[in-house]
Amino acid sequence: MPDEKGLISIENMFYGALPNRRMGQEVLGKTPGITAEIEAEIVEFCNSWGDCRNLKFRRSLNQFPLDAPGSDGSDMIAVVKVVNAGRDSMGREGTLVRHALILNENDYRQIEFNPFTLEAQGAFLEAWTQACDCRPILVNSRIIPPTDLSEIPRSFFKQIKEYIETVLSGGTIFLFINNHLHTAEDVIYYVFKLLPADFRAQIALTTFAFRRNLEYQIGCYYRQSDTSPDPLKVQFEMSGEKNRAAIDFAAELFDSLENEKYGQAARLLAAPFPAKK
DSSP: OOOTTOEEEEEEEEEEOOTTSOOOSEEEEEOTTOOHHHHHHHHHHHHTTOSOOOTTOOEEEEEEEOSSOOTTSOOEEEEEEEEEOOBOTTSOBOOEEEEEEEEEHHHHHTTTTOHHHHHHTTOSOSOOSSOOOOOOEEEEGGGSOOOOGGGSOGGGHHHHHHHHHHHHTTOEEEEEESSOOHHHHHHHHHHHHTSOHHHHTTOOEEEEESSOOSOOSEEEEEOOOSSOSOTTOEEEEEESOOOHHHHHHHHHHHHHHHTTOHHHHHHHHHSOOTTOO
């Protein structure tokens, strides 16, 4: 839990192959609180990425609950930033490095289970060129600004409402793209922001991936298409049947948003969702 100053201590691990160095993928630094079980789970996730197959790839935020418990037996959540760090030792583009943040579920609740907030607060490494002496990262939960629901464009409401209903019903949302588009990532950002806070703790998401390497519920995937004449085209796919609880929740939420009752919408998002699994 946060200390009296509101500081949350986050364990972290740095994994990859550094640019311009002859080396394979390896753990380049980790904090003492990373157990062997957690390290193995993170390494398995990192290795599933393989090579960078899109030179326009910038970075990806990934969140998923861990099977391995923390050192105190508590439930843990991983937030992993994957970055294109440039050329490897052979001069090839696309060296991937990963910085994994490991958070106790109760601590992460103070940040509303939001990986975008962690990135905005500067929790991830900024230099990707050398091995690190990792130390626990401190984030002050008291200075994190409240969620701004007014920033969500009204033009997205209809589309996002469908996605909210799908995810809350236990379904999935896939965005297939041919390039790394800001618009596709914005959709994920807004959808995640409008899910009930506690529901987010169980969601596995990626803002960009080259293949489906986890059971993501929300994901943006690179898929080079030979049939699409437009390289910027985004294809949206949903799976799963919607249930009444999810439909009713989305109706109440978007009624509040459309009438600019943002405080009412925020209270709805902070309450437990009745169909949480």
